[in-house]
Amino acid sequence: MAAGIIGFVAAFLTLPEQGGHSLDREVQEWIGGLRSDGLTSVMELLSGIGSTVAIIVITLGAAGVFGYLFGWGYGGMFIGGVLGGFVINTILKNAIDRVRPEEAWGLSADGASFPSANAMLGFVIFGLMLIALWRETRWPGFAKGIIGVVAAALILFMGLCRVYFHVHYVSDILAGYSAGLAVLCATVIIADGIRRKKRG
Numbered sequence: 303m304a305a306g307i308i309g310f311v312a313a314f315l316t317l318p319e320q321g322g323h324s325l326d327r328e329v330q331e332w333i334g335g336l337r338s339d340g341l342t343s344v345m346e347l348l349s350g351i352g353s354t355v356a357i358i359v360i361t362l363g364a365a366g367v368f369g370y371l372f373g374w375g376y377g378g379m380f381i382g383g384v385l386g387g388f389v390i391n392t393i394l395k396n397a398i399d400r401v402r403p404e405e406a407w408g409l410s411a412d413g414a415s416f417p418s419a420n421a422m423l424g425f426v427i428f429g430l431m432l433i434a435l436w437r438e439t440r441w442p443g444f445a446k447g448i449i450g451v452v453a454a455a456l457i458l459f460m461g462l463c464r465v466y467f468h469v470h471y472v473s474d475i476l477a478g479y480s481a482g483l484a485v486l487c488a489t490v491i492i493a494d495g496i497r498r499k500k501r502g
Contacts, residue, residue, distance in 0.1 A: 303487035309480030352420030425482025
């Protein structure tokens, strides 16, 4: 959790007064050079996975499936973690109020830019899925490794797709990942504490 908080604070303290800093500009220039019709279609799909409606559906679905399979404490953990992440993200966005990049194209996005809700909530929901599967299944190590790679790729590209359409700076995404890591760790710590109390 400390790593997530430190990462977020570092991203916040290096924000320029307006626009993006050198890393933001360099990544936008690089990813802009990759633009193609095929890649745009893939990025639109990935961006859709991080939409508010999709996150709600994924969260409720995961809460139901994982709760049924491994205990309803997991259902509460999924809902509580994502809801907590959403509230924290909203507070941070309103408090920092960073303006989105002016070069946005292909997608429309409302509200402040920092930190990215797609990156933050994607990290929380898929991170919780990964933790639950690693803890509760007896699958072989290579299978768990494949799941880890898939989850990491989803988290990564849910963030990068927002930079691709220039609705976020890469620093927004990195801050979202950092805040998501902190929320993920806090959620697991709280859920484990509740579980121990019930057993005790």
